[in-house]
Each structure stands twice: as structure tokens, then as C-alpha cells.
Amino acid sequence: MINRIYLDNAATTSLDPEVLNEMMPYLTTYFGNPSSIYSYGRETRLAIENARKTVAKLLNAHPAEIFFTSGGTESSNTAITAAVRDLGCKHIISSKIEHHATLHTVEYLSKQGEALLSYVNLLPNGQIDMAHLEQLLAGSTEKCLVTLMHANNEIGNMLDIHAVGNLCKKYDAVFHSDTVQTVGHFPFDLRNTPVHFITGAGHKFHGPKGVGILYINEQIKIKPFINGGSQERNMRAGTENLYGIIGFAKALELATQHYESDSNYIGDLKFYMKEQLEKNIPGVTFNGDVLGKSLYAVLSASFPMTDKSEMLLFNLDINNICASGGSACTSGADIGSHVIHAIYGNTNTVTVRFSFSKHNTKAEIDTVIEKLKSIV
Amino acid sequence: MLKLPVYLDNNATTPMDPRVLEAMLPYFTEHFGNAASRNHPFGWEAEEAVDYAREQVAKLVGADAKEIIFTSGATEGDNLGIKGVYEMYATKGNHIITCTTEHKAVLDTCKHIEKTGGEVTYLQVQPDGLIDLKELEAAIKPTTILIAIMYANNEIGVVQPVKEISAIARKHGVLFFTDATQAVGKIPVDVQKDGIDIMAFTGHKMYGPKGVGAIYVRRKNPRVKVTAQMDGGGHERGMRSGTLNVPGIVGFGKACEICRLDMEKDTAHIKVLRDKLENSLLQIEESYLNGNKEHRLPHVSNISFKYVEGEGLLMGFNKNIALSSGSACTSASLEPSYVLKALGLGDDLAHSSLRFGLSRFTTEEQIDYTIEQITNTVNKLREMSPLWEMFKEGIDINTIEWAHH
Numbered sequence: 141m142i143n144r145i146y147l148d149n150a151a152t153t154s155l156d157p158e159v160l161n162e163m164m165p166y167l168t169t170y171f172g173n174p175s176s177i178y179s180y181g182r183e184t185r186l187a188i189e190n191a192r193k194t195v196a197k198l199l200n201a202h203p204a205e206i207f208f209t210s211g212g213t214e215s216s217n218t219a220i221t222a223a224v225r226d227l228g229c230k231h232i233i234s235s236k237i238e239h240h241a242t243l244h245t246v247e248y249l250s251k252q253g254e255a256l257l258s259y260v261n262l263l264p265n266g267q268i269d270m271a272h273l274e275q276l277l278a279g280s281t282e283k284c285l286v287t288l289m290h291a292n293n294e295i296g297n298m299l300d301i302h303a304v305g306n307l308c309k310k311y312d313a314v315f316h317s318d319t320v321q322t323v324g325h326f327p328f329d330l331r332n333t334p335v336h337f338i339t340g341a342g343h344k345f346h347g348p349k350g351v352g353i354l355y356i357n358e359q360i361k362i363k364p365f366i367n368g369g370s371q372e373r374n375m376r377a378g379t380e381n382l383y384g385i386i387g388f389a390k391a392l393e394l395a396t397q398h399y400e401s402d403s404n405y406i407g408d409l410k411f412y413m414k415e416q417l418e419k420n421i422p423g424v425t426f427n428g429d430v431l432g433k434s435l436y437a438v439l440s441a442s443f444p445m446t447d448k449s450e451m452l453l454f455n456l457d458i459n460n461i462c463a464s465g466g467s468a469c470t471s472g473a474d475i476g477s478h479v480i481h482a483i484y485g486n487t488n489t490v491t492v493r494f495s496f497s498k499h500n501t502k503a504e505i506d507t508v509i510e511k512l513k514s515i516v
Numbered sequence: 517m518l519k520l521p522v523y524l525d526n527n528a529t530t531p532m533d534p535r536v537l538e539a540m541l542p543y544f545t546e547h548f549g550n551a552a553s554r555n556h557p558f559g560w561e562a563e564e565a566v567d568y569a570r571e572q573v574a575k576l577v578g579a580d581a582k583e584i585i586f587t588s589g590a591t592e593g594d595n596l597g598i599k600g601v602y603e604m605y606a607t608k609g610n611h612i613i614t615c616t617t618e619h620k621a622v623l624d625t626c627k628h629i630e631k632t633g634g635e636v637t638y639l640q641v642q643p644d645g646l647i648d649l650k651e652l653e654a655a656i657k658p659t660t661i662l663i664a665i666m667y668a669n670n671e672i673g674v675v676q677p678v679k680e681i682s683a684i685a686r687k688h689g690v691l692f693f694t695d696a697t698q699a700v701g702k703i704p705v706d707v708q709k710d711g712i713d714i715m716a717f718t719g720h721k722m723y724g725p726k727g728v729g730a731i732y733v734r735r736k737n738p739r740v741k742v743t744a745q746m747d748g749g750g751h752e753r754g755m756r757s758g759t760l761n762v763p764g765i766v767g768f769g770k771a772c773e774i775c776r777l778d779m780e781k782d783t784a785h786i787k788v789l790r791d792k793l794e795n796s797l798l799q800i801e802e803s804y805l806n807g808n809k810e811h812r813l814p815h816v817s818n819i820s821f822k823y824v825e826g827e828g829l830l831m832g833f834n835k836n837i838a839l840s841s842g843s844a845c846t847s848a849s850l851e852p853s854y855v856l857k858a859l860g861l862g863d864d865l866a867h868s869s870l871r872f873g874l875s876r877f878t879t880e881e882q883i884d885y886t887i888e889q890i891t892n893t894v895n896k897l898r899e900m901s902p903l904w905e906m907f908k909e910g911i912d913i914n915t916i917e918w919a920h921h
Contacts, residue, residue, distance in 0.1 A: 146558060152550035152759065160544050167537055167725070173529040177830075178838040179521055181528070210588030210727065213748040213758035241748035241757060248747050343759060348544070350588065350727045350761025365745075367628045368591040368621030377621060378591030379529060379720060381727025381764075453555045462556035 144460045145504045150293050150321060150438050150495035151464060155387070156346040162390040163348065166383040174380050175371065184382050191389035195353060198396045199323070201330040207354045207372050208385050212320035213241040214365070215339035215354035218376075219316045220245045220287055222362035223337070224255045229285035229314050231256045233276050235268060236482035237297075238289050242318050243478075246287065256282065265429040266297045266483040273304065277311035284313035290338070291321040294466045294479040294493055295428030296438030298322075305334030314360075320344055323353070324395040325403070325437060336360050340392075342384065346497070347391025351384030402498045407436035409496045409505060416509045417441055421516055427480060427491065437496050442480075442489035449490045449516050456492070459511045463492050522882045523838045526721075527670050527698060527816060527873035532767070533723035539770040540725065543763040551760040552751060562762045569769025576772040577696075577715070578706035579732050585752045586765055589729040590697040592745075593716030594621040596756065597693045597731050600742025601662045601714065602629050605691070609659035613690075615639040615647050616858045618666050622695055626664070635659070643860050644808035645674035649684065656688045667696035667705065667715075671855040671871055672807030673816025675699065682711025691740060697721055697729075701775035702813055703783075707732055713740050719764065723876070724771030728764035782876040787814040789883045790874050794819070796887040800894055802907070806856060806869060815874040820856070823904040824897045826867035832893035837886055841869055 146154075166187065172180025174188050188208070196203040209215045220242065223229045232246045232255045250257035258276050261269040268288060277284055286308050291298045301317055308315040316337040319328075323338070324345025330338070336357045343349040356362065356375075368377025395402070417424045427440035443449045456463055466477035480491050494508075523531070543565060551566045553559025567581070574581040587593045602612065614626055616638050626636045637655045639647050647665060656663075663685045668675045678694060685692035693714040699705050700715075701722030707715060718729035733755065734740045748757030775782075794817040797803055802822040821829065826841060833839075841853060852866035861869075870890070874883075898904040 144557065146556075148550075148553060148556065148558070151553050151559075152548060154546075154548040155544040157545055167532060167540075168534075171529060171531045172838070173525070173720075176525060176528050176838070176840055178525070178834045178840070180523060180525070180838045210592065210761070211758045213746055214588070217746045217748070239748070240750070241746075244747035244750075244757070341759065343550075348761075348763070349759055350764045366592055366595050367624035368594065368619070370620075377595075377624065378589045379718075379726055381588065381761075383725070384727050384761075384764075457556050462553075462558055464553060464555050 144462060145508060147461065147463045147494045147496060147500065147508070149497040150344070150493065152343045152349065153346045153497055154499070155348060156391060156394060158394060159347055159387045159390045163383040163387040166386050174382060175369065188380055188382065188385050191385045194389040195392055198392050199328040199330050199355065200332070201355055202358055204373070205330070205355050205358050207356060207375050208380060208388070209352045209354050209376055210350055210381065211352040212318070212339050212341035215352050216241040216316070216318050217245050218354055218365040219337035219339065219356075220285065221249070221365060223285040223314045223316060224249050226362045227314055227360065228283050229255060230282035231258065231280045231284045233258050233260055233273065233284055233286045235260050235262065235288055237262065237266060237292055237294075237479040238287065239293055239318055239320065242287055242289065255285070260288070262483055265432065266292070266295055266427070267429050267433070268299060268304070270303060270307070274307055277307060277313055280311070284311065285316065286313050287316040287318070289318040289321070290326070291319075291435040291438070292428065292479060293321050293438070294477055295440040296430070296435040297428045298433040298435055300433070301333060301335060309334050321435060321438070324392055325435065327396070327399055330355060342388040342391055345391055345395045348384045348387040351381050351388045353388070398498070403436050405498060406496045406500075409500055409502065410436055410439050412502055413439055413494060413505045413508070416505060417512070420509050420513055425489070427483070439494045440491060441494065442487065442491045443516055445488045445490055446516070452490045452492060452515060455515045456511070459515070461508050461511060463494050465491055466493055518881050518885055520836045521838050522836065522886060524872050524874060524878070524882070524886060525838050525840050526875040527871060528840060529720045529726065530723045530875055531877060532725060533771060533774055535774060536724055536767045536770045540763040540767040543766050549762075551762055552749060562760070565762060565766050566760055569765045572769035572773040573730055576776045577700060577732060578708050580735065583732050583735050585731050585733060585755045586760060587729045587731055587756055588727055588761070589720070590695065590716050590718035591621040593718070593729050593731040594619070594695050595625050596742060596745050597714045597716050598622065598625045598662065598664055599629065599745055600755070601691055601693065602634055603743035604741050605661040609661040611635045611637070611657055611659040612662045612664060613637045613639065613652065613655050613660060614664040615641055617641050617645060617669055617855045618664070619670055619695055619697070622664055622666065641858050645669060645672050645806070645859055646808055646811065647676060649677060649680050652681065653684050656684070656690060660688070660690050662691050662693055664693040664695070667694045667699035668703070668813050669807070669855060670698050671853055672818040672859070673698070673813035674807040675703065675811045675813060677811070678710045678712070686711060698813060701772065701779070702815060704779070707734070713738070714742065719768035719771055722771050722775050725764045725767040728761050728768045730768070778876070783814045786874045786876065786878065789878055789880060790815055790817055790872070793817060793872060793883050793887060797890060800891060803894075804865070806859060806861070817872045818869060819872070820861065820865040820869040821894050822865060822868065823901055823907055824868045824894055825901070826869070828897050829868055829870065829893060832897065833889045837889060839870055839872065841867075841871060
């Protein structure tokens, strides 16, 4: 196979072979339906409950607060819809740079007339304007749901989850944070974090696709989003994605174990790439709070629009370099990134998101820079 | 040597076919791309694999690939199909017709809809488990938007008269949704011939992986639309957002292909064993088959053993034979099966029933062992049962007045 350089780890990551190893018995020998009461079912039920305990411990939450879902999108949909329909939040405060799983859900609820929708202002670097957030909360006559993502998937900006959570507390608002980019990439201490809902997706940290979690703070009771059987303590019906759940827990365990070394290593790659781009590509700029609160795995760069750079992603691909213009979920549409647009308006640039994993190397980045020099 | 425990609960879930796992493996570690990544080959490979699987799934049920929407399983599919129609066709009406023996995923969804202002008619079934078509037609009103009747029942295996149901639905301009979780891959299901508008099914009931399923949504004659229940990146034609479970989908596709190619062979093999098991067990005195014998899945048998205590029955051989008395989704509760009660069985008979679900991997040796074990257990339990003793003495238990305690 051609040597491809994969710099799109915010879209998805490769499954860790160690995680697959852990999953294999549950793809073959231990196949029982976890709701069945005989041995085949009991052993898989036990495996799921152990996975739940592992995940809870790693996030410093209670096992009863961890619910397995089919992924980040389902988790965010569940949390936001429940906040409005079950917890009485009739005013949603969000931002224009959220993932579409959040944006389209809040837009839908507002269109249906189920809740008011306000967008918090963004600072020039894309960070949330906290003063405006407080203003919105203080001025609201309805109970609020604040839904703001922990790390932006396109530009890497990180939210001060504690500051937002404390504001929410002050105004008795429900706080959901889409943490799909940070679960497995950031040490959570949920017992000491003022948040009601967070979400995670296995495939963002070398775990399997098709499985995610929703953390629901124990003080909160919501109704199921998917009705049916009594799985997940009546919260999420449907036969469990057994091997996926096992893989999720293992991947989170590995990610947490190696967090320090991996995050340092990946962060170094990001800054090395930034440095090299600045040195070699005239006119390059970086999006978001790149030197401030930013996720170590994501670097969003903008290149001046020229005849050559217009075809940048296409040319990167021809050179076996895998990156994206923004979120994979919308990368098919040529409407540009809603995130870049919300922060910078119409820019005459071409944006590329480089996102890194522990498998990338400086040598790969050198290759990318060399290719970019000829492409741009 | 016979390997224990024998697994005869394939309606709860099936082991994965090794050919399915083999197809999936490259998509875990090597071709791991996000199928929505449009700028590089990792994404294209994933998307290609998903498209191929979509064809495999569509072909099994006679659909067009564009009509297949991948989900996380049948429960999500039931939710999406029913809630999606309820929301999409709200201006047309709010009435749904279903039946009392549906799976919980359908019944709970209908209950949820009732709470939000919908109206639901729950048809009773006849003693053989089939619905009465006249009752169905009579239940249709001007506000009816959906008929939701399962293809085959998960506990007793009876196959509903799907073609007749769809004809009635068509005649009255009502959409027809079917939960075909137990039928797809086991018997020929053809959305065209059967006249199905929306259908939910899943991988892990047909030797595929858990955590992946699909719903069929008709695109022509009529064009059906459902309101998405999960919003986001607009995957799956906007009907179901969320990063696609690529290895799961690949496995599901392969499982569908194998079922399509091997159905005849598998059914021949399974039916012989099922009939042997059933005929032998029905030799036991006071044992009764539940559900229509003729209109039934070839791998399912549900039998009640009168004068036997249900819990004792399962405990008698549970270590050696994996079986359940009903749906896995409700098996943790000690309530008797609501499906069997809907057939008119009393608590005692409903409690003393066993659901057998065979698979393509079931062997004759396993069936012989099962016949022997169950016969012995039933006999042993009856030896200890005062009710059995009374029955043998000719006392009609129903005439006895029980002291209240």
C-alpha cells in the first residue's frame, strides 16, 4: 500500500489493535444477549457492567451516571431533547460553532416552538464571550439549557467548562457540553465538574465506531430518547452493542493511561507543524485560539486563496496526505465551514484542518510541508 | 463431544457467522476512515464499503439501495419508523393501529406517542397469534396514518398476513410499518411483493453484529418520508445522523448476503431439526404448542408444559441449555409473557412455556440432548407437583376453591 499520511484524526481514528484484541472474544465466543438470564447472557451483562465501571472510574463519575449509546450524535440529541422536554428548559443558549449534532437539534426544537434559541457572542479568536453568556442567562425569564462544546472539532478552541458550569449553577441552568473531541483526550474529573451532561464517541480515541456514552449527572432524571426494552436501566432501549462497549472502555483506559505522554507528543507535533507552516508558507494564518486554550490535537490553518490553493485538499490527496476542510460530517457539501464563517465571516482563504494522533511523526509533517510548498 | 451449554435462544441474539467477522476485520484497524470524509481515500474506502453493504442489505429484502437507512439496531429503527411517521404526517392525522403482541420497542414507542397527543389502537390477536384482518380494517379511521404490525413474532414465531395487511393499508391510504426483526434473513421478505412502506430490522438476529440495523423507507409508490429522530451531520439522507458504524455495517451487509444465498439450505436444515424437537416435546402429556403452526418461522417453537412450575422448568436445565421463556428484553422480570397472555393463556401456562430458537449452527446432537433433558425435567417436576397428582387422579383443578392466604 502507498504510504498515506493521515492527519484527519478529529474525523475518526484507527482502532487500536489492543482494543480489537479485547473486543474479539465478544465478537465470537461471548455473544449472548445481555438481557438473557442464562450463562451466555450473564457473562455479557457482567462484561458491560464492568465496562461501565471502568468508564465511570476513568472519568471520576458514578457508574449509574454512564449510559452507553450508539455515538456522540445520539448522546447530544438525547441530552438536548431531554433538557427541553423533561427538565423544563424553554430557552436554549448555544453557539454558532457547535457541531451539527447540537446545532441542528437546537434549531429543530426552536423551529418547533419548544424552546427559544439564543447564540452567545464569540470573541475574535472564537472563544465564548463569557460576559454575554452571563447577560443571556441573567436576562432569561425561562429556565435555560446551555449547550456549548468542550473542544471545537474544527479549530480546537477549548471552553472553560468550569467557568461555564459555575455560571449555569448561579442561574439554575442545565449545562450540556459536547465533549466528543475531549473524552479520551483530556483528563475528566466529573465529580468535581459542574456539568449535567457530557458526551463521548469511541472512534475519536482509537476505539470502535457505533458506540458512545452519555453522562447524566445523578441529580438529573430524564426520560428515554429511544423507547423499548429495559436496557441501560430503562434509559436507552435496544440490544447493547456489546463488543463496541467493551472496546470503548478499553480504548478509554489506554487513552487515560498514556494521556500525559500522548498529549505531550501530539501537542509537540501540532506546534512543530505550526512553526514549519509559518516558516515555509507565506501568508498562512491559524484559526481559533491556537496559542491559548486549544486542543493539542487540532490545527486549523488558512491559506491565501490563489489559483493553486483553491484545489488544496484535492492536491493534498493526490500526494497521499489525508486532511479535511472541516468537520467530516459536512465535508461533502461545498458550502464551506460554518465554524470559520461564524468567527471570521467571508474570508478569501482556503482552510485546512490538520488533526493529529499518536501515530503521526515529525517526519510525516516534514513531508507534508514539502508537498505544501509545491502545492500552494 | 457435545459442547455445553447448548444455545437455543437465537431469537434473542445469534452468534456471529465467522464469514461475517472476517469481512469486518479489515475495517477496524486498516480501513478505519470516517465514511463522511470526502477529501481522502480513508473516507472513500469506508464509504465504498458502506455502499456495498447497502446493496447487500437491499438485495435481501427486494429494496433499492437508496431505500436503506442504517441505524444502531431494530429498536432505534422501530422508534424512527413510528415516531418519524407520526411527526411527518401530523397534518394528516394522529391515529396509529398496532397489536398487543408487538415487541416492546413498538409498544413503548406507541405509548410514548399517546402521551404526546397521539391515538393508538391496540388490536387483540386471535388464539393462534394472528390478527383479525376484519378488525384491522374496521379500526381504520379518517385520522389513521399508520398500521404497525410485526412481520413475525419474537416469542411464538407466527408470521402475520403481511400481504393482506398491506393491501388493506393501501386501500385506505394508510402507511404500513413492519418490525421484521425476526423475519428478515430467515424467510423470504420482499418489500415490493409484501407491500411494505417502512420496515425495521437488525444484524444480530441474523448472524451479524450487534449495534447495527437498518430501516427500509419506500421511495416510490408512494414516496414515504420520516422525520429524523437524530439530527446532526445529515448522514443517511438526513434521516439518521451520526458517524456510520463502518465495520458493523460491513458485517451486517455480509450477514444479509449469506442469508440470501443460504436461506433455502439453512431453512431445510433448521426446519427438520425444529420439527423433530417440537414433535418429540409435544409427545409429552399435557404439552401445548403456542401460536399458529402453519404461518410460522421455520426455526421457532414455543411450547407450554402444563402442571410444571415455570421457574423450576428453566432452572432444571439452564446450566446446560440456553433457553428463555420469552423476549430477552423482558426476561429479567418474572412476569409471564404478555404475548402468551394475549393468546388467551392463563398465568400458569404462560409461566410454564419455553421458546426455542434454532440457528444454522444447531446440530441434531444438540436437539437430541435437548429433547432428553427437557423431557426428564418436565417429568421430574411433575413427580413433585401436587397439581399433576390431582390431574392424574382426575380432579379438575379449576373447580377447586383455593383458600386465600
